[in-house]
Amino acid sequence: MLVLSGVLESVWAVALGRSEGFTRLGPSLTFLVACAASMAGLAYAMRTLPTGTSYAVWVGIGAALTVTWSMATGDEAGSALKVLLVLGIVGCVVGLKLLH
Structure with missing residues (x-):
């Protein structure tokens, strides 16, 4: 549930950027639907x-x-360093999740 909720956080973040205010x-x-579903999933996981672990994993996934989506779609410039740093986030998220 927490992973799905983190995925939905990314959906609402991208939608928020594309909503143009x-x-x-x-x-x-x-944004509204994904945000509500993401928050509900986070609350359920908690x-x-x-x-702390729930929130860190949720934010990290999102x-x-x-x-990654922004780089893949060309909305944001990608670089090897960015990819390495995103992999660091993923590694930390996996580590936190494995502790619980």
Whole structure:
């Protein structure tokens, strides 16, 4: 549930950027639905996982996917260093999750 919730965090982050300040209906609705579902999944995960770990894993997944998506679509310049740093985030997320 926490992984899916982190994926949805990336969806709402991208949609928020594309909503142009909530002036575009499609991305604005995507943001609202994905944000609500992401928060609900995070809350559900926090029933059995510590808050700090849950939040760190959720944010890490969302951040890594958002940066990766932005580089893949050309919205953001990519570099070997960025890829290495995103892999560092992923490694830390995996490590935190394995501890619980």
